[in-house]
Amino acid sequence: MTMNRAAPEAVAGSLPASRLDAYRPETKPNPDAVFWPDPTGNPPRRLRDTLPVVRNLGLVGPDTPVGSAGSCFAMEIAYELQRRGFNYVRTEDEAEGITRGVMMGDYDADNPYSRFPATWGLLFNTPSFRQLAEKAFGVRELPRLLVTSKGQDGRNLYGDPFREGVFFASPEAFEADYDRHAAATRQALLDSRVFVITLGLNECWEFVPDGSVLSRNPREKSLLSLVRPRVLTVEENVAEIQAFIDIVRAHNPDFTLIISVSPVPFLATTQADRHHVVTANGHSKAVLRVAAEELVRTNRDTHYFPSYEQVTLCTPEPWDADQRHVSRDAVAGVMRLFDATFVTEGGR
Amino acid sequence: MSAPATIVIGSDGQAMTPAEIDLSLAAIFSDRALVRRLAAAVAGQAQPPRTLGELLAAAKAEIIRMTTDPGALRFNPPSLLPALAAYARRVSDNADVYNMRAKANPAGLFWPNPTRGSKRSLYDMLPVMQPIPLVGAATQVGVIGGGFARRLAEALGGRGHAVKTVADDVADMTAGLRQMAARELSGDRPSDLRSFLEGLDMLLVVMARNEHWVCEADGAVVADEVPEQDQLPALAPRVPTVAETADDLRAVIELARRTKAGLPVLLSVSPEAPRATLRADDLHVIAAASHAKAVLRAAAEAVAESDPAVHYLPAFETVTMCTRAPWAADERHASDAAMDGVCRLFEAMFAEPAP
Numbered sequence: 001m002t003m004n005r006a007a008p009e010a011v012a013g014s015l016p017a018s019r020l021d022a023y024r025p026e027t028k029p030n031p032d033a034v035f036w037p038d039p040t041g042n043p044p045r046r047l048r049d050t051l052p053v054v055r056n057l058g059l060v061g062p063d064t065p066v067g068s069a070g071s072c073f074a075m076e077i078a079y080e081l082q083r084r085g086f087n088y089v090r091t092e093d094e095a096e097g098i099t100r101g102v103m104m105g106d107y108d109a110d111n112p113y114s115r116f117p118a119t120w121g122l123l124f125n126t127p128s129f130r131q132l133a134e135k136a137f138g139v140r141e142l143p144r145l146l147v148t149s150k151g152q153d154g155r156n157l158y159g160d161p162f163r164e165g166v167f168f169a170s171p172e173a174f175e176a177d178y179d180r181h182a183a184a185t186r187q188a189l190l191d192s193r194v195f196v197i198t199l200g201l202n203e204c205w206e207f208v209p210d211g212s213v214l215s216r217n218p219r220e221k222s223l224l225s226l227v228r229p230r231v232l233t234v235e236e237n238v239a240e241i242q243a244f245i246d247i248v249r250a251h252n253p254d255f256t257l258i259i260s261v262s263p264v265p266f267l268a269t270t271q272a273d274r275h276h277v278v279t280a281n282g283h284s285k286a287v288l289r290v291a292a293e294e295l296v297r298t299n300r301d302t303h304y305f306p307s308y309e310q311v312t313l314c315t316p317e318p319w320d321a322d323q324r325h326v327s328r329d330a331v332a333g334v335m336r337l338f339d340a341t342f343v344t345e346g347g348r
Numbered sequence: 349m350s351a352p353a354t355i356v357i358g359s360d361g362q363a364m365t366p367a368e369i370d371l372s373l374a375a376i377f378s379d380r381a382l383v384r385r386l387a388a389a390v391a392g393q394a395q396p397p398r399t400l401g402e403l404l405a406a407a408k409a410e411i412i413r414m415t416t417d418p419g420a421l422r423f424n425p426p427s428l429l430p431a432l433a434a435y436a437r438r439v440s441d442n443a444d445v446y447n448m449r450a451k452a453n454p455a456g457l458f459w460p461n462p463t464r465g466s467k468r469s470l471y472d473m474l475p476v477m478q479p480i481p482l483v484g485a486a487t488q489v490g491v492i493g494g495g496f497a498r499r500l501a502e503a504l505g506g507r508g509h510a511v512k513t514v515a516d517d518v519a520d521m522t523a524g525l526r527q528m529a530a531r532e533l534s535g536d537r538p539s540d541l542r543s544f545l546e547g548l549d550m551l552l553v554v555m556a557r558n559e560h561w562v563c564e565a566d567g568a569v570v571a572d573e574v575p576e577q578d579q580l581p582a583l584a585p586r587v588p589t590v591a592e593t594a595d596d597l598r599a600v601i602e603l604a605r606r607t608k609a610g611l612p613v614l615l616s617v618s619p620e621a622p623r624a625t626l627r628a629d630d631l632h633v634i635a636a637a638s639h640a641k642a643v644l645r646a647a648a649e650a651v652a653e654s655d656p657a658v659h660y661l662p663a664f665e666t667v668t669m670c671t672r673a674p675w676a677a678d679e680r681h682a683s684d685a686a687m688d689g690v691c692r693l694f695e696a697m698f699a700e701p702a703p
Contacts (some may be wrong), residue, residue, distance in 0.1 A: 016626050016628075016629055019580050019581070019583065019585060020577070020580050020581065022580065022585065022626040022628075023574055023624055023626070025628075028628045028629060030632065033625075033628040034624050034625065034633060035623060035633060036623055036624065036634075036680050038678045038679065039678065039679055040677050040678050041678070046679065047679050050634065052634035052635045054628065054629070054630060054631060141352065143355070144351070144355065145355050145357065145371075146354060146356045146357070147356075147357055147358050148356060148358040148359050149358070156359075171356055175351070175354055179351075208375040209374035209375050217446070218442075220358050221443070222358030223357070223358070224439055224442040224443055225375060225435075226357075226371065226375045227442065228438060228442065234590055234646060265459050265669075266459055267458060268446055268457050268459065269457065270445050270446075272445075272451050272456055273451065273452075273477075273478075274477060275456075275477055276475035277457060277458060277459050277475075278456075278459075278470070278473070278475035278662065278665050278670060279475045279477070279660070279662040279665055281459070281665075281669075282662060282669070283649050285642070286641070286642035286643075286645035286646045286649075287642070287646050289638055289639060289642035290639065290643055290646055293639050304631075304635065308638065309635050309637075309638045312638075313634055314634065321462065321463050322462070322464070323459070323460060323469065323470045324459050324461065
């Protein structure tokens with residue numbers, strides 16, 4: 001397998017090119033990137049008018065194949081990219097899946113956009129990214145496990161705990177779809193020139209028999225006997241995404257990765273015996289933010305997209321009414337930041 | 349090679365399949381030969397188990413049988429029963445992970461949602477799970493750090509707490525704090541910091557900055573956040589990692605406890621952003637600030653997790669998430685309302701209940 005980690009000294013440094021220029025705005029690609037904005041300063045600058053961008057990297061043009069994966073925040077980015085006519089990679093279709101007994105939760109026939117390039121579902125934790133690539137390229141077999149639940153019509157539905165929000169009408173439908181979906185996932189990762197991932201949380205549930213990680217918390221009682229909660233460290237998160245990068249780039253060397261941290265907080269914490277959900281969430285986002293920085297520092301063609309900062313610091317009303325999901329204003333701000341950071345002039 | 353068989357779990361009221369039994373036992377025991385033996389015995393019963401409880405009872409019965417089977421002695425059957433019990437406890441614990449009734453503060457399990465249920469708002473809550481009553485009326489609290497630490501100490505003092513402070517900009521950074529502690533606490537000579545610590549019942553360390561500069565000549569940490577231009581040729585930039593930051597904190601705590609044995613320590617992260625970044629060639633000050641706070645937050649957790657007398661005070665979270673208007677007019681310093689929230693958090697987490 002090709003290793004893509006660049007030697008640290010070969011990576012664009014995060015230290016000033018010249019220490020004498022460290023705080024000289026006129027020497028920076030964005031002079032406003034040096035000092036914290038101050039509405040009472042001269043000239044006055046406000047957080048809400050600031051995009052935390054240093055320079056435009058010109059990675060995404062109108063024809064650039066772009067894919068994405070992650071939590072519900074990644075889904076918002078996917079919708080926006082498609083709505084604006086970018087070349088969003090789609091290798092699997094939700095509507096077609098229904099004809100084969102493969103159903104996505106909250107399917108909306110009126111929504112013309114894909115949530116993700118293939119119907120792999122929501123990925124909340126970093127091991128799920130590794131497992132996605134492992135399954136796509138045949139590196140490792142995930143357990144073929146289905147968890148039974150009742151659908152709204154009272155019939156059994158079968159959920160794959162490694163594909164969040166995807167349900168099957170029968171075990172046979174799951175088996176018939178397995179290789180087809182793996183191929184669609186592989187094709188999506190091969191077709192994507194630029195791929196955006198959002199890191200959601202650092203808590204996860206491990207499947208005890210083989211150490212695989214569920215894509216989210218176990219909601220069915222039957223699964224509780226097979227799993228245990230884990231809290232991932234910075235190093236573990238880095239290793240998981242590094243494995244994802246290495247596997248994909250062994251097959252798609254031109255794969256450019258954009259890493260962001262989802263601003264959407266936990267729904268709940270596994271650590272509530274000791275930590276409040278707000279505190280646990282603060283730790284989770286911190287761990288992921290540091291992991292993202294480390295991955296960008298040590299990999300070529302890997303960039304940090306500060307959507308977390310854009311939402312939590314630069315958006316006056318960042319939250320929806322539920323105070324957890326992002327507002328439309330926040331999504332709009334994130335896309336302005338995406339344009340400013342990654343989109344070529346012709347793509348804007 | 350044929351694909352592995354799909355295992356279906358959770359079919360209500362139906363007998364567990366051999367594959368489901370095997371899977372459950374594999375979640376208890378890592379020895380495949382043992383799992384195969386137990387699974388064959390359990391699945392071969394006249395009435396295969398329908399529930400986890402029945403499965404565990406059948407496995408236990410088989411293990412007891414194994415104690416009299418010379419062919420099974422290599423599995424050391426008596427050692428297997430505790431594993432079964434531990435597994436049952438784990439399943440029970442898992443069931444309680446998201447059970448509000450099992451929590452000291454039921455409101456601390458799920459993210460608040462003003463549109464549902466109890467209609468709790470982020471802005472009406474303090475992130476306290478389990479109070480740790482360490483602070484009484486006479487408890488002498490020492491606060492150490494930079495500007496935010498100074499304001500916090502004043503605010504706590506204003507609410508009647510016995511508070512002393514060492515406010516020094518070099519203590520804004522863990523490397524600077526470590527330098528200060530090493531200089532003033534090494535050996536036995538008197539020093540201001542030693543006197544400060546000797547009178548304390550609790551130390552609150554407020555971390556604010558990650559990026560800093562050191563003198564190239566002697567490695568000394570520079571207190572100034574943005575050094576004068578004519579100083580820069582003699583300085584080198586530093587952006588410490590989580591491990592380095594945690595190492596600094598542990599060294600500071602160890603030095604402090606040499607002066608004041610067993611001193612309880614609270615760690616906190618200032619929500620106030622740095623004035624500037626030295627990394628603006630590649631990173632906007634807003635992204636650099638979030639990275640800096642993330643490093644400090646992760647380091648605080650690592651240290652608190654490894655020392656039972658160290659606790660994390662979530663001032664950063666209280667200000668940035670639980671305060672409706674967190675910033676002063678300059679959008680960098682905490683508002684008065686935010687400071688008030690941090691004081692109330694401190695009291696809710698650490699104050700002894702009134703008699």
